[in-house]
Amino acid sequence: MGVKESRTLYDKLVDSHTIDQIDNIGSEVLLYVDRTVLNEYTSPQAFTGLRDAGRKAWRPEAALGVVDHVNSTQAERGALSLQPLDIQSDYFSRNCRDFGIELFDLFHHQQGIEHVVLPDLGLVLPGLVIAAGDSHTTTYGAFGTLGFGIGTSDIEHLLATQTLVYRRLKNMRVTVGGQLPLGTTAKDLIMTVIRQIGAAGATGYALEFAGSVVAELSMEGRMTICNMAVESGARAAVMAPDKKTFDYIAGKPKAPFGNAFGIACARWKDLVSDLSARFDRDIYIDASCIEPMVTWGTSPDQALPISGRVPDPDNELNPDKRRDNWRALEYMGLQPGMELTAIEVDYAFIGSCTNARIEDLRSAAAVLEGRRVASSVRAIVVPGSSEVRRQAEREGIDCIFIDAGFEWRQSGCSMCLAMNDDFIPPGGRCASSTNRNFEGRQGVDSRTHLMSPAMVAAAAVSGRLRDVREFGGNNES
Structure with a gap:
């Protein structure tokens, strides 16, 4: 044989x-x-x-x-x-x-x-x-x-x-080791990956995320990563299921139950890459070096740690990237060398299929509790589903958002893609927990800075981009 x-x-x-x-x-x-x-x-x-x-x-x-x-x-x-x-x-x-x-x-x-x-x-x-x-x-x-x-x-x-x-796609493995520092999240991790490999770096690949940090993430955090993997050009992203996966599924209305669930779990344990499986490309990320991330441009890979400054496009050697960076800065109304924390925002949005689950709302509420949204900011939170909304209300999270000055909305895609009455007006600048910051994504001539929900909350109360670690930090998705 x-x-x-x-x-x-x-x-x-x-x-x-x-x-x-x-x-x-x-x-x-x-x-x-x-x-x-x-x-x-x-x-x-x-x-x-x-x-x-x-x-x-x-x-x-x-x-x-x-x-x-x-x-x-x-x-x-x-x-x-x-x-x-x-x-x-x-x-x-x-x-x-x-x-x-x-x-x-x-x-x-x-x-x-x-x-x-x-x-x-x-x-x-x-x-x-x-x-x-x-x-x-x-x-x-x-x-x-x-x-x-x-x-x-x-x-x-x-x-x-x-x-x-x-x-069929080629296989790329992203192994994440080390430990996520306090105040950093799965959103910061995937933004770091996209920044490193580029907005088209995974085109033609399926990404498998592995390593000790991925194993430690909640299911919400894992979903955030797989959700935004497409922003690197990947058409698929996978993670091996484990006990956290099985526990998350258990008891869900449409999930298997009783003996059927036990049989299913035994079968699901085989859904792992073989130890000697060949990957066409391997990448290693040291999570210990990750900081809270924000985008400065009009592509998800145009991102930096919040402690950074807006880059000077003239320092980019690739002429195509240099041109794209200048276009992004012009559209975003920014100047090279600006501290990211000096960028003022008009809107704060927490929502989307990337970051509108209960864990995301909890992490933002932890920053908002006892604080108020800046008078210059309109802040909106849109739970990802009616069930998430009800759970948040059972936990009193809605009251924290409302007391802080956020609008507590019904579920939907909302301001992520502005196909309804939720949009940013021309020139408006938004701190957003969504997945895309393309030109006009949140409204005609709108300006979007991607970040984690907790970072959005920090920006909302500050009226500018802000390092969430100054608020005590958290480690949610």
Whole structure:
């Protein structure tokens, strides 16, 4: 009997879901997909295509519809919450009804951001393949799941066949050793990784995050890392599931229970990269050197420790990067050499599929308790799901935010991408816990600085970018 080839976790996930090879070398395969989540923004054309072709959804029970991208997050929900995008929401409701797909509409008690809702429910399980019409589907890699974003035509194909034509990725391992210092978080870690390898440095790769620091992170922290891995160009990110993973899943409404859960856990323990598995690229990060991070430019890799200064583009040797850096500084209204802590902000936003889980809200509340938002700042917090919102209210976290001067909103994508009435006006500058700081991401001509939720809270009370370690620090996601 021959020796079995060693495989990475990513390769095991792909292999276990491969129906057939499309090319001779196995680089392109027909992949079975276990589950998808749909939203009102990226699904309409796919449903229209199915309807025009007279096709049904192959496994409607394997899909969940969630309203999250375009809805208002006003504190009180009513008819106005659907305007002015009620046509889009209505069409989504009709599509889910006609194709037999369960829908969490705006008034459902479990409504929220798709990548927060699925883990809330226990629908993200180790060993699954989940594809969805949102690039941050990589979030699910925190569970030992292969999650990736797909386009509208792929959504149509997935709904009709439960399969996708899939091109295999190369393997990159990011090993994180040392220990995260006080006041630094998973958000600071992934921002450090993106800064180091670049916004396109992982293009064509699946990232596996490993090492002692990753093992010590909470599931919320792990989801933050896998969520933002896509900002380095990676189309997938995975982590080996462990006891923390199993404990997080246990008791969730849609998770296996009883003997079935025990059997599943025994199987999930095998979802690890083999010791001799070959990676195409290996990177090591010493977490002990990480500081609280903020972005200064218009790409997630244009980031620095909060103790730093705005860089001088003329010091960049690469002419393309030098040009991009000057453009970013012009757009952001900054000057080379400015201390980052001297940058004043007008808005503070805590939310998004990156950092709107209960642990994120707790970490920000720890900074805010007993303090007030600066009079020059409008501060907004949007829980990632209705369930997260209720849990925060049970813990009294909502009162801390409200007493500090934050607006306590309903769940949704909100100011992360400004597709609704939550946006930054032209020239406005926002301290944001989101995942992207592109030009216009939070509103036309808006300016975004990415950071952890605790750092956003520190900026909100200070009226400028601020080192959260001056507030005592914390070690949440």
